Amino acid sequence: MAAESEAPPRAHFDPTRDTEFGVPDLGRTVRVVGTVINVDREETPHPKVRRGEVGKALFNYTRNSVAVDPLGRTNSPFRSRDAGNFFTTALGQAPNGTMNPVRTPVDDPAAMTRHIKRVGRYLGADIVGIGKAHPALLYGGGSLDDGGYTLAGATDAESPQELCRKYPYVIVTPVAWDYALAQAHRHHIGDAAYDTTLMQTILVLTALERYIKELGYSALRGRVNPQAAALAAGVGELGRNGLIITAQFGARIHLNDAILTDLPLEAGKPVDLGVEDFCKICRKCAETCPTNSITFEGKQVFNGIEKYKIKWETCYKLRPLVADYWNVCLTCSTVCPYTKPNVWWRTLALRTLTTTPIRLRPIVVRGLKWIDDRFWGKTPSRRVRWLGYDSGIKPGVKACTVAGCSAQHGDSNRPVGLSPSANVGYYAPLKENTNRFAKR
Amino acid sequence: MRFPWPSRRREHDPYWERFIHRAPADPNNLITHAFKAVKPGGVNPVRGEIHSPDVMTSHVKELGRFFGADQVAVVQLGHSSELPFAIVCGLRSEYDTRTTPGVGGQAPALKGLFVSFNLVAYIKELGYRASRSMDDAERLAVIGSVGRQGPELHIAEVIRTDLPLQPDIQEQASV
Numbered sequence: 001m002a003a004e005s006e007a008p009p010r011a012h013f014d015p016t017r018d019t020e021f022g023v024p025d026l027g028r029t030v031r032v033v034g035t036v037i038n039v040d041r042e043e044t045p046h047p048k049v050r051r052g053e054v055g056k057a058l059f060n061y062t063r064n065s066v067a068v069d070p071l072g073r074t075n076s077p078f079r080s081r082d083a084g085n086f087f088t089t090a091l092g093q094a095p096n097g098t099m100n101p102v103r104t105p106v107d108d109p110a111a112m113t114r115h116i117k118r119v120g121r122y123l124g125a126d127i128v129g130i131g132k133a134h135p136a137l138l139y140g141g142g143s144l145d146d147g148g149y150t151l152a153g154a155t156d157a158e159s160p161q162e163l164c165r166k167y168p169y170v171i172v173t174p175v176a177w178d179y180a181l182a183q184a185h186r187h188h189i190g191d192a193a194y195d196t197t198l199m200q201t202i203l204v205l206t207a208l209e210r211y212i213k214e215l216g217y218s219a220l221r222g223r224v225n226p227q228a229a230a231l232a233a234g235v236g237e238l239g240r241n242g243l244i245i246t247a248q249f250g251a252r253i254h255l256n257d258a259i260l261t262d263l264p265l266e267a268g269k270p271v272d273l274g275v276e277d278f279c280k281i282c283r284k285c286a287e288t289c290p291t292n293s294i295t296f297e298g299k300q301v302f303n304g305i306e307k308y309k310i311k312w313e314t315c316y317k318l319r320p321l322v323a324d325y326w327n328v329c330l331t332c333s334t335v336c337p338y339t340k341p342n343v344w345w346r347t348l349a350l351r352t353l354t355t356t357p358i359r360l361r362p363i364v365v366r367g368l369k370w371i372d373d374r375f376w377g378k379t380p381s382r383r384v385r386w387l388g389y390d391s392g393i394k395p396g397v398k399a400c401t402v403a404g405c406s407a408q409h410g411d412s413n414r415p416v417g418l419s420p421s422a423n424v425g426y427y428a429p430l431k432e433n434t435n436r437f438a439k440r
Numbered sequence: 441m442r443f444p445w446p447s448r449r450r451e452h453d454p455y456w457e458r459f460i461h462r463a464p465a466d467p468n469n470l471i472t473h474a475f476k477a478v479k480p481g482g483v484n485p486v487r488g489e490i491h492s493p494d495v496m497t498s499h500v501k502e503l504g505r506f507f508g509a510d511q512v513a514v515v516q517l518g519h520s521s522e523l524p525f526a527i528v529c530g531l532r533s534e535y536d537t538r539t540t541p542g543v544g545g546q547a548p549a550l551k552g553l554f555v556s557f558n559l560v561a562y563i564k565e566l567g568y569r570a571s572r573s574m575d576d577a578e579r580l581a582v583i584g585s586v587g588r589q590g591p592e593l594h595i596a597e598v599i600r601t602d603l604p605l606q607p608d609i610q611e612q613a614s615v
Contacts, residue, residue: 070488071503074561084481085561087554093478097469104455115455123547124508196507196558203471203554210469211459211543387499388491400491407492 011038011140011160013304018161024134026231027270029238029279034304038140038160041222045312054313061320068324069188071387075195076327087199091206103216109264116171116265119211125173125204127246127253129233132267133170133260135160136304137228167218167260169267170229173208174246174253175200179341182252184384184391185330186322192386194328197254209259217263229258234268237275241285241294241332242310245275247350250339251332274353277361278337279308282369285332288379291318294332334380337372456544463541472549480560480571487567493606500605503562504529507555509596513584516607523569523600525607528577529555530586533594552596563603572597583611 013036015023023032041047045054052059067079074085083089106112113130120128131137138160158166181193205221212219227244230236236246236253243251286294293315300309318329333339340346349368356364383392390401400409468474490496497514504512509529517526533548540546556572563570574597581595582588585608589595 070484070565071562073484073565074558081484081565082481084479085564086481087557087561090478090481090557091471091475094471094474095468095477097464097466097474100465100469102465104458108454111452111454114451115453115459118453118456119459119544122544124551192506199558200554203550207471207543207547207550210464210471214464214466214469214543215455387502388495398489402491402495405491405495407490407495409489 012036013038013134013136013160018135021134021136021161021164024136024228024232025270026228027234027237028272028276029307030228030231031306032136032304033301033306036136036304038135038138039225039303041139044139045316049316054316057320058316061323065320065323067327069191071192072188072195072327075192075199079323079327088202091203097210097213099213099218100216106264109266112264113266116208116212116263120171120173120204120208123173123204123207124175124200125208126176126249127172127174127235129172129174129230129235130265130268131170131172131229131231131233133164133168133224134232135164137170137224137232138163138260139223139225163220163223163260167220167262169261169263169265170224170233171208171259171261171265172226172230172233172235172255173201173204173259174230174235174244174255175204176246176249176253179249179252179339181384181386182330182334182339183380183382184386184389185328185334185380186326187384187389187391188326189384189386189389189391190330190334191327194254194330198256201254201256205257205259212259212261212263215263217261219263220260221257223260224258226255226258230255231270232267234271237271237273238307239275239285239336239338240279240283240308241289241336242308242312243333243336245273245336245338247271247273248342251336252334252339272354273338273350274356274361274365275338277358278353278365278368281362281365282337284335284337284369284372284378288331288335289315290329290331291315331380335378337369337376340376458542459544460535460540460542461545464543470543470546472546472553475553481564483564483569484567488565490566490604493604496603497606497608500527500559500563500603504555504559507558508551509555511586513581513586513609514605514607515580515584516610517600518611523571523602525601525603525605526580526584526611527559527599527601527605528581528584528586529559529596529599530581531555531594531596533592536589536591537594538589548594549596552594556597556599559599560601563599563601566603568601568603570599570601570603572599574598580611584609 049058050062062078066081067073073081080086117128175197177193177197182190184190209219230244236244239245245251286296291314293311299306302309353364388402393399501512510532511530513528515526531548531552535545537549560570560572577595577598578589587593
C-alpha cells in the first residue's frame with residue numbers, strides 16, 4: 001500500500017470531480033460512496049491466481065493440473081489437457097472480424113434496444129441487459145488476457161471517463177445454468193452445468209460483439225466489470241454471496257464480460273428484487289460456505305463502494321484441495337433461496353416480496369426463509385444422476401451405477417460409498433475444510 | 441398447453457430482416473466462418489474407462505441435448521472401417537441456414553458448431569478418435585431419422601468416431 005502513493009495517479013472516479021456523470025445508480029444493494037479507483041483487470045482474482053500471487057498450490061492448479069473427469073477437460077481453461085479441446089480457447093483462435101465501414105443508421109434507439117435484446121436471446125442468452133456506462137464501472141489499464149478479448153477503435157490511453165463519453169452503453173448477456181444439475185454442486189455434474197454456461201456466455205458475447213461491429217459500431221470487451229454492468233442494467237442485485245441475483249434464475253447465472261458500445265440504445269434501470277432485505281436476514285450462504293469466505297456481518301466500504309465483500313482468497317484456496325473431486329464449489333449459489341426453478345410459485349414468492357412496502361419486508365423475508373429451510377433444507381444435498389455420474393457416490397470412489405451397463409470397469413465395478421439414504425448426495429459434511437482456513 | 445387465442449403481438453423490429461438475411465461485410469464476423477481456421481484438438485493417448493456401447497450411445501445423446509441439440513442419432517457407416525459411427529445432431533430452427541447468410545440466419549449453425557465441437561472434444565478426451573464435417577450430413581440425417589435440413593431443422597456437422605456405440609440404424613453400403 002505504501003508503494004501506491006509513489007506510483008503515478010491511477011484512473012479513478014471522483015464524485016466531486018466527475019459531476020458530469022453523477023453518482024451511478026446501482027440499485028439498493030450497492031452504493032458508490034466515495035472515490036472509486038478503476039481496478040486493472042490484472043488485479044482481479046483470476047490473473048492474480050495465474051501469476052502465483054495467491055500461493056503455489058493455486059498456481060499449480062491453474063497452470064499444471066489436468067482434470068480427472070473427461071468432461072472437465074473440455075470445459076475449463078485451467079484444467080484442460082489439450083487446449084484445442086476447450087471451446088473458448090478454440091474460439092479465441094478464430095480470426096476477428098473488422099468493423100463494417102457502412103454504418104446502419106439508427107433512428108429509434110428504443111427499436112434498436114428491442115432488437116439487440118431479441119438478438120441476444122436468439123443467440124442463446126437467457127437475459128440481455130443494457131445499462132448506461134459509467135466510469136466507476138470500468139476497469140482501468142488496458143492489458144488484455146489470452147481469452148480472446150478484442151479491442152476495436154480504442155487505445156489504452158483513453159481514460160474511463162473518455163471511454164464512457166465515446167461508448168455510452170454496456171450490454172451483458174448472462175446464461176443461466178441448469179437448476180437440477182447444479183443441485184449436484186461440489187461434483188462433476190455441477191461443474192458441467194456451470195462450466196458449459198461459461199462457454200455459452202462467451203459464445204453469445206462474441207457473436208453479439210461481431211454483430212454490433214457488422215452494424216458499423218464499436219464493441220469493446222474486457223473493459224467493464226460485468227457485475228457492475230449487470231447492476232446498472234437491471235439484470236439483478238448483488239447478494240451477500242457476492243453474486244448477481246436475478247429475478248428469473250436467482251444466483252445461477254454466468255456473467256463473463258460486458259460489451260461497451262456506441263450503438264444508440266436505451267439503458268435500463270436497476271431493479272429491486274428485495275435482495276437487500278433478504279440478505280440482511282437470511283445468511284444461508286454464509287452459514288454453508290465451506291471456507292467461511294462470506295461475511296455474517298453487514299456491508300463494508302471497499303474502494304469507495306458499499307457492498308457485501310467476500311473473502312475471495314479463501315474461496316479460491318479450496319480449489320486445489322478438492323481438484324480431484326470437483327472444480328467449482330457453488331454452494332453459495334445453490335443454497336441461495338432465490339436460486340430455484342423458474343416456475344409460478346417462485347414468481348409468486350418474489351412478487352409478494354417486491355410488492356410489500358420496504359418497512360414490512362423483514363416479516364415476509366422471515367416467512368419465505370422458513371419455507372425455504374423447511375422444503376429445500378438448510379444445506380443442498382439432493383442426489384443427482386446424470387450421464388454416468390452419480391452424486392450419491394463418495395467423491396474419488398470409482399463405481400458404476402448405470403443400470404444395464406455390462407462393461408468391465410476393473411475390480412471397482414460395484415457401487416461403493418453410497419449414502420445410506422438413496423436420495424441424498426455426497427456433500428456432507430459441507431464444512432470439512434473450514435479449519436484449514438480459519439487457522440491461517 | 442397452448443391457449444386458442446394468439447399471444448401478444450411482437451412489436452415491429454426494423455432490423456430483424458437484415459439480421460437474418462444479409463451476409464456480413466466481413467465474413468469473419470460470422471463465427472462459423474472464422475472458426476474454420478481453428479486447428480482441431482488432439483486425442484487423449486490414455487483411454488478412459490467407458491460403459492457398454494448401449495449406455496455410451498444414450499450418454500452421447502444426452503450430452504448432445506445438454507449442449508443444445510434437439511435430436512441426436514447414431515448411424516453405423518457402411519463403408520468406413522476406421523471411424524465406423526456417425527453421430528448426427530439436429531437443431532430446431534426458424535430459417536433455412538442454406539438460404540439465410542445473415543448473422544441471425546446462421547445462428548442455428550453456430551449452435552450446431554457448439555454441439556459438434558463439444559461432443560468431439562469429449563470423445564477425444566475419452567481417448568477415441570472423432571472428427572466433425574458437413575460431408576454427407578443431410579443424407580445421414582435422413583437415414584438416422586433426424587429429419588431433413590430445411591426451414592425448421594438445421595443439421596449440425598456430423599461426428600465420425602470409433603467410440604464403441606450401439607447404432608440406431610445401419611447405413612447400407614450400397615446407398
